[in-house]
Amino acid sequence: MRRIEAVNDFVIKFANVNGTGSASANHMFAKSIFRMGIPVSPRNIFPSNIQGLPTWYEVRVSQKGYLGRRGGVDILLCVNPQSMADDIQSVEPGGYFIYDSSKPLDQRLRRNDVEFIGIPFTQMCLREYDDARQRLLFKNMIYVGALAALLNIDFAVLKDLVGDQFRGKEKLITPNVHAMELGYQYATENFDCPLSIRVEHASEIGEHISYTKHILMDGNTAAGLGAIYGGATVAGWYPITPSTSVIEAFERYARRLRIDPGTGQNNFAIVQAEDELAAMGICIGAAWNGARSFTATSGPGLSLMSEFLGLAYFAEVPVVLVNVQRAGPSTGMPTRTQQPDILAAAYASHGDTKHVLLFPSTPKECFDMTAQSFDLADRLQTPIILMSDLDLGMNDHMSPPLEWDDEREFDRGKVLSAEDLDNMDERFGRYLDTDEDGIPYRTYPGTHPEKGAFFTRGSSRDVYATYTEDGEAYVHNMERLLQKFETAKEYVPAPKIKLAGKKTSVGALFFGTTASPCYEAIEMLADEGSAIDTIRIRAFPFNAEVEQFIADHDTVFVIEQNRDGQLRRLLINECELPPNKLISILHYDGLPITARSIAMSMRDSLTTNKVTPIRRKTAKKVKS
Amino acid sequence: MRRIEAVNDFVIKFANVNGTGSASANHMFAKSIFRMGIPVSPRNIFPSNIQGLPTWYEVRVSQKGYLGRRGGVDILLCVNPQSMADDIQSVEPGGYFIYDSSKPLDQRLRRNDVEFIGIPFTQMCLREYDDARQRLLFKNMIYVGALAALLNIDFAVLKDLVGDQFRGKEKLITPNVHAMELGYQYATENFDCPLSIRVEHASEIGEHISYTKHILMDGNTAAGLGAIYGGATVAGWYPITPSTSVIEAFERYARRLRIDPGTGQNNFAIVQAEDELAAMGICIGAAWNGARSFTATSGPGLSLMSEFLGLAYFAEVPVVLVNVQRAGPSTGMPTRTQQPDILAAAYASHGDTKHVLLFPSTPKECFDMTAQSFDLADRLQTPIILMSDLDLGMNDHMSPPLEWDDEREFDRGKVLSAEDLDNMDERFGRYLDTDEDGIPYRTYPGTHPEKGAFFTRGSSRDVYATYTEDGEAYVHNMERLLQKFETAKEYVPAPKIKLAGKKTSVGALFFGTTASPCYEAIEMLADEGSAIDTIRIRAFPFNAEVEQFIADHDTVFVIEQNRDGQLRRLLINECELPPNKLISILHYDGLPITARSIAMSMRDSLTTNKVTPIRRKTAKKVKS
């Protein structure tokens, strides 16, 4: 058997049972590698239940800084008998399978091209601990310790992490460290440590890219913090996986950062509403009344907010929605990732509507774009929908540190103060397009005793906000809304373009979490001699740069994580593009798309010179 | 002044105040002309309120059978001082303005190119009646009588109509006829009757097209009746203009046609739900349990049903929704017509979803397609959305008589009976694609004591309906749903193609109420020498014929009544078409699109040879 040889470049996957405390232990594992200066990207693959079902934790270790999923597993650590058979199958030839050898392995499952490492975790716990709960919990720490020995992880780093985690509960530190030591010791005594797959301190292997300033953060926490920085004061929300932690983060930070020093009271208000309709209603009411407000939701919540989103579009109320996408339709796979709500969000609600979407790709962008979305909403007086996803929102990602420009000021858009109103000669018209950019001026309720009051409604009105059924006034208003959408192109974040270095007629277009593996795939192809320019879309409406990029290439791959190629459709629709130019690469089985599969699809397409869109079928055979 | 000379070919418009009983009188007027064998198409243009605001009733009289709006008004009968100034402006040069001369006309409003006919309706009523209510009500009958004289309407026909209307309340007949006589007499005595614009019995002017078999019916009544014929037994609904009368009609007919002869009890159940979510939930529950069920709604209701529609798509529950479109977005103009929900309906709900849409164009099609939609829903196990609109739904349209083929049988689709299950060797799999058409077999609850039970859910499941988070099983299922959508193309109504007679590279594509005025516009252009082939879309997904038609033409006009050219987008998206081939002609001011404006747009486009989509701006100037 040829073993895989790899330093700081491999994929390890943990197979656990959920509710057994493994997530924290696995997190500590990933973080220890990160602290050694090596880029990691951990991914939690968890079931939609609370206890007793298989759950996996996949960690990509990549000195080169590839953070998307690669595809394939080099080391599998399995402490879940339920999934063991499949887990063994998933290991790459030459890889390792580490398992709990307390019970003998079913010999039929053995593979010759994989190295099996048995450690009697359960027995060790039975010997060491009396309490059932401790047995369960410390088992996780034991395997982390064993991995430290097997993979050459710096034990001191792990000890520090335990210290950090239990700060304030110091008595828990010693037993946890002890458990790790048990595992470490067992591994060193019984196996040839380290394995052929292992880590080295980045500094020691002389890597020039330094990640020491980088942070490890999940997108939802970043979005929650972005809302703090963006000045959100009101949040109405309703729990739903995978968006819940956006609001939880907002609340956690608000309790630290938004306490009024004078009174000790809150400079924010969070209401857990009765459902998503109410959550959006709360945001709309608050935004109408001049506060910055936001909510977060996922799939079904987006559908339920659709009527209210139409109101906010037509009544021109700024409001921010963080939509953390999951696998649909309907309840779908609530704990799996996808990018399937593009059309539902862009055209949410009946009638002629269009909404501004932002597509963050990293936690840093979740932070930046959430903060920015409040400026955009106020500036454009329309809902802004941040299109995150489960992979980005709920997993830790390595990211450059968060930054804030203290010179920057909130842009509250076109709001007239009492003074402005006093200085006005003409009659105030809420929907008058004074500046010819489609964006009218508004006033907050209570501003002025005599001037500036108006009636907001979801029904047709004239430029003075008076109800009307006059067809001309209606059309005039609808055309202005289109004009405003045109204006939006100037304000939304521009796409990121990376040229291949040499001239090429092939481009690739993607957004959000599809970006990382795409960049990696493009590099793979570049190594093979195929040059591909890339554009990462960061917002809808698409601006001129996007159109230009597509115009400049004969073929553009559009890579996304849904069945129907939704972003591609939106592009064709809104930029009036010839469809055959855009080649779909789709992946939507609920796990993040991998660099290998993207590279394969592109390679296929480029070599066979297909121009019709292809759909990558992940389904080989269906298990019944 | 040159007067318009027209026999059986003109537009007359009534300007009334709503809540004054004018609608019934105006209806009688239109129907009398219809009974004279002359095609009419009356349109009610009413406000979103109950009493006291301007309301109009526009009647197109067209011996040639053009039933769409033509544009322009030849005769305006105005009994509403509120709107008089604008009403006078709207009359075509050479036309007539008939008004209540009880008060003298403001001379500044007079036009020289229009003939003014003053009749003192109010004074006549004051003289004749003591009761205030009678004065209001009979005023309407008086002007109908006057019009009979002025336009040469057969008075006997009107008398018959009064008799029909008050059948069972005979004592009301005489006073109503009397009021008409008052008007008739006044007109004959004071004016040169008939006017240059007038009607003649169709038979008398020797027209070969006979409309004697035709009926006058509104689309909503037809849809309600279609649901009776289609075998609907359960309706959950929530009132909303302009869809309410669909259910009202269903109930009215059900109380006549669906009473069990044995027990005298109801063979149907109608529940006015607490909102649209519940209305759709009721339909889904009933359909899941094997009853045919449907609901009707409009704009905001469609948005609210979005989550449930996603469930029905994914869980594969047949259900029928009649969406009577109105001007959006949000509350929009609730009593005005549009076709603005195409995208919202086609892609309703988050995640990758697609829904089957039907586009009726006439009351007969409302009837046929509603009945057929139950077969389609059962056959395809998915929601079927009938896309009607206010113009079609709430106005009377002349239509060939309704027909029913007694040989036809309900197609309940793939449902296994207890016997089927007993005869099965293999294991029953609710989502097994046995026939390779994407459509699996289902069972109704309670069918068999041992076999065939399954669990329906909106979350991912395998072919045996067992919950799963397995990516392959998920993708397999999603691909099958796509396959099913492909199959749907074979079942949905085919488009109607009309070729120009001579070869042409120009085509026109339209649907629903846009069809009538389009056909008329195409004939106008044909007279001018421009040949245009037409295709009337009747369903989404679009089938091969649609694609072929577009492929066969260099330029295809897509005419629709919304701002964003939504059907055009759907076509480009789903048929992968080059957008520049499809030229939008849009109209969306809330009144039905007119033949004249379509002809003008086409003419413009054909002569200037523009190929970029144009948007017809109805808004000239905005009234404040």
Added chain:
Amino acid sequence: MSYSKPKFRHPDLPKNELGLSKTDYEGAISTLCAGCGHDSISAAILNACFEMSIEPHRVAKLSGIGCSSKSPAYFLGKSHGFNSVHGRMPSVATGANLANRDLIYIGISGDGDTASIGVGQFMHVVRRNLDMLYMVENNGCYGLTKGQDSATSDLGSATKKGRPNMYEPIDLVALALRLGATFVARSFSGDKKQLEPLIKAAITHKGFALIDVISPCVTFNNTATSTKGYEYIRSHADNMEVDFVPMREEICTSYKAGTTQQVCMHDGSSVHLHKTAADFDIHDRQAAMEAVYDHKKEGRILTGLLYMAHDSEDLHKVLDTVPKPLNALREDELCPGSRFLNSINEGLR
């Protein structure tokens, strides 16, 4: 259109403490039916605000969809208003109030808007004890969509569209009492003497104040037992869109505390209103629930202020928000700036 502005305005119209006259509290001309109870309620709100010398621009008016929900356009034209979507005004009001605790919030809803599509939001806004006046203009039917049954009791008329209401009605007053509402009242649109003081009290109350106002729909809430004239119109419009709406007068009443009054509706039917007596204990929730229940059993509708909590903690208290309106917080109070971000970054390494 049922009430129109007087053409001529007397130069010395009575003024309130702010020096404003009633015309300063008017709104647009109503487009409701002549005699609609909702217009009487608008007038009562107008009067109450005038008499309380409330600055019109310090009021925010919110509503859902319906004839009732249109009415905020017809009073206090100098206030901002928000006519939102059907049944969801409570959430919009919640957000608005959180954004600026300094305004006075008046929510107007209908029985369809509140008891059918909006009953979930209604219940939850009661739980939040949001500081607002929540007025239900209760006509027992859906006015704007032409007369369907609503989920509230049949107010003064047993049948509409010919068929009896088939379901157990929802009594919003009882529901609110049950859910812990801190101010609960019921009145009749035509009883100014009772309604105006109730509105004043409700505006003064800190927390959620419900006034369920019986407000006859002159056009659709009609019974079979109707006058000859009415029957004529029914026949006339049979099987058609109701397209004739007779002009009606507003129904007014005035009666003493502790007495029962029979009020005759436009269609000849009647309701029996009973006013709470002077000794009614407005601080006993349980007793209020029982009184409502007992009167109902006897076919009477108890009106008046039925319950008011001794102390009431509104949502801001519960959420412990600062006294300053959240929409007035400055950027430096909201944005922690770069310094703090460094410490966050540190914690994520």
Added chain:
Amino acid sequence: MSYSKPKFRHPDLPKNELGLSKTDYEGAISTLCAGCGHDSISAAILNACFEMSIEPHRVAKLSGIGCSSKSPAYFLGKSHGFNSVHGRMPSVATGANLANRDLIYIGISGDGDTASIGVGQFMHVVRRNLDMLYMVENNGCYGLTKGQDSATSDLGSATKKGRPNMYEPIDLVALALRLGATFVARSFSGDKKQLEPLIKAAITHKGFALIDVISPCVTFNNTATSTKGYEYIRSHADNMEVDFVPMREEICTSYKAGTTQQVCMHDGSSVHLHKTAADFDIHDRQAAMEAVYDHKKEGRILTGLLYMAHDSEDLHKVLDTVPKPLNALREDELCPGSRFLNSINEGLR
């Protein structure tokens, strides 16, 4: 996974009147947490159906979304089930029941599903008196989304996630009584002796039967006053996804009518359950409402059958539908055919 099927089945397991044994009433293996109250309720339903000799395929199971709403998959595997969307099971059940009045409808919901997002649908299904057993598996929190407060009372635990519940709770039993529900009961998941007969009675009842079952969430509904062991885990998982769920035993209880029982929860807190006495008048709605209210004031939860109407007209009665299930009507009973169409055409000329 908390209860698993026995590996070995005794050939002479007890049989019911249909000749079925309990295994014929089992469902899929539960994926709920060990010790979750919801599993006890599933077992109670299974037992009741077995003992009543109900044919499993004549039952239809309906639910919304939540841990509770998953549970219909874990009993009666031979019945059809429909796990719909969050909070909207009542409407789906309404449609299902209208389609086929011959099946037995069991709806399972959670407190989040019923009292928050679904409270509007809940109220309206009560009004319709739909013939179904509506079971709320009430744990006072959102289990599946990891422990947020729900709108029902804090059952046995004052705080979750460290902060107190801030709003007036909704008491579903009181609400249903108020709305005219015809069968209202409350019980505790671990009290088989009380729960099983209640389920049987509810299934037998013609009309809407609510059983609000207190059903501890062993994972999230925990108080600060918890045991040492628990605190350990809290600390361990601090500021992280709760990812450790200890294995627990089901909480059982059994106590006599008329007595109060203190039931200890997994986290050391307790609830005080009071069982209605033998002389409790189950036909007096007003008295039931008062009793619920009075017990609550004393910090006790009244359990048992609290109200049952003497006569109850279910929705089919109200709608006067035929006795034959609507889904079984033949085409010739539904479609009037061409003959009638001619007369319709005639009327439209």
